[in-house]
Amino acid sequence: MEREEWHALVTGFQEHLQAERGLAPLTIRNYKADLEPLREFIELKGIASLRDVDRLTMRAYLAWLHELGYVRPSVARKLSVLRTLLHWLRRQGVIEHDPVPPRGAMKLDSRLPRFLSQQEAEKLVETPDTSAPTGIRDRALLELVYAGGLRVSEVAGVNLSDLNNETREIRVRGKGSKERVVLMGDAARGAISHYLTEVRSKVGSLDSDDALFVNRYGGRLSQRSIQKIVRKYASQAGLESQVHTHTLRHSFATHLLEGGADLRVVQKLMGHANPATTQVYTHITSTEARRAYMSSHPRARKPKQKGQAATPP
Numbered sequence: 440m441e442r443e444e445w446h447a448l449v450t451g452f453q454e455h456l457q458a459e460r461g462l463a464p465l466t467i468r469n470y471k472a473d474l475e476p477l478r479e480f481i482e483l484k485g486i487a488s489l490r491d492v493d494r495l496t497m498r499a500y501l502a503w504l505h506e507l508g509y510v511r512p513s514v515a516r517k518l519s520v521l522r523t524l525l526h527w528l529r530r531q532g533v534i535e536h537d538p539v540p541p542r543g544a545m546k547l548d549s550r551l552p553r554f555l556s557q558q559e560a561e562k563l564v565e566t567p568d569t570s571a572p573t574g575i576r577d578r579a580l581l582e583l584v585y586a587g588g589l590r591v592s593e594v595a596g597v598n599l600s601d602l603n604n605e606t607r608e609i610r611v612r613g614k615g616s617k618e619r620v621v622l623m624g625d626a627a628r629g630a631i632s633h634y635l636t637e638v639r640s641k642v643g644s645l646d647s648d649d650a651l652f653v654n655r656y657g658g659r660l661s662q663r664s665i666q667k668i669v670r671k672y673a674s675q676a677g678l679e680s681q682v683h684t685h686t687l688r689h690s691f692a693t694h695l696l697e698g699g700a701d702l703r704v705v706q707k708l709m710g711h712a713n714p715a716t717t718q719v720y721t722h723i724t725s726t727e728a729r730r731a732y733m734s735s736h737p738r739a740r741k742p743k744q745k746g747q748a749a750t751p752p
Contacts, residue, residue: 445478448489448533455527472614473520476504479592483663489528492538506553507685554689557697559678560585563687564626566672572638573655577668579627579634580652580660584669584684587611587621588691588709591662591684598649599639604628613710621708 449471456462456470480500486492504514521539528534555563564581568574584594593611601610607623623631631651642657650659660668666683673682688709695705 442478442482444488445481448528449474451531452524452527470520470523473517474524475614476507476509476517477521479662483666485663490534492534494538497538506681506683553681553686554693555678555682555686557690557694559676560687560690560694562676563672563678563682566676569633572641575630575634575638576652577672579630580665580668581672581687582627582630583609583623585687585691586623586627588688589621589684590614590688591665594652594684595660595662595665597651599651600649602631602651604632611710617710619707619710 452474453467453471456467457464462470477500480503481489481492484496484499486496501514501518504517509517518539522537525534525537525539529537564578564585567577567581569578580594583589583597587609589597589611590613593613596612597609603609607628608620609623610618610620612618639651639653642653642655648657648659652660652665654660654664669682669684669687673686692705692709695708696702
């Protein structure tokens with residue numbers, strides 16, 4: 440589905456919400472933000488039109504939201520907004536059937552997002568072969584995603600003009616086109632500097648194309664290409680097949696909290712409007728702390744009984 444078509448569709452939907460339902464501007468903006476993941480999913484899957492969306496697609500979309508780490512209330516809200524959009528599209532004659540099953544038919548499981556250990560994250564970002572131009576680019580890309588906790592749409596949209604290597608800051612555009620500044624450490628800054636000097640400056644024109652990450656033809660890397668890059672190196676690093684860009688984002692948040700970062704700081708760095716969205720990572724660190732304690736502390740296990748070996752709880 441072309442971005443222009445999506446933009447026209449959402450603009451019409453916003454006008455409907457304002458004129459016919461009388462919703463407040465802030466509520467309308469929230470509706471638009473809740474639909475943004477659907478646009479990303481449609482683009483990622485190469486779906487040409489909303490007419491091609493069926494119930495299996497909707498189930499895959501909800502599963503994808505869970506994989507990205509959206510908590511249950513957030514998924515439920517997005518599903519509610521989606522129902523409103525689809526009802527309007529049926530009235531407009533854009534679609535014939537509502538692909539979302541009746542309420543209650545789609546169970547919203549509450550699952551903690553997948554994340555890498557610090558050792559796994561380090562192994563992943565160091566996997567690219569930096570003796571080749573593509574490897575130099577991919578190393579810089581992985582370092583930046585992990586260093587800044589970026590969404591795939593954000594890293595794809597980063598421009599050279601957004602980068603400030605001296606202050607180690609990058610301006611990104613998140614959900615709802617909201618801008619925020621993310622930080623990067625020495626590893627990411629060094630990898631990006633290497634990429635700019637050895638690869639980016641030799642592909643296309645720095646003046647005519649502002650994209651930070653480009654393919655061999657000088658075009659901006661797409662979200663789909665970035666996801667393929669992450670999966671490729673996750674496989675090479677011997678990690679699970681389900682590792683994707685958002686896994687590094689989850690790892691970013693989890694490792695910050697494990698290191699003692701304040702929850703409000705992590706919320707700001709990730710661009711979360713609601714602190715409850717960031718709160719899920721405290722559950723992850725608490726779960727990991729409990730698992731580490733129960734497996735490591737000598738008095739955490741059940742005491743031995745005569746004739747029996749100690750067993751873990």
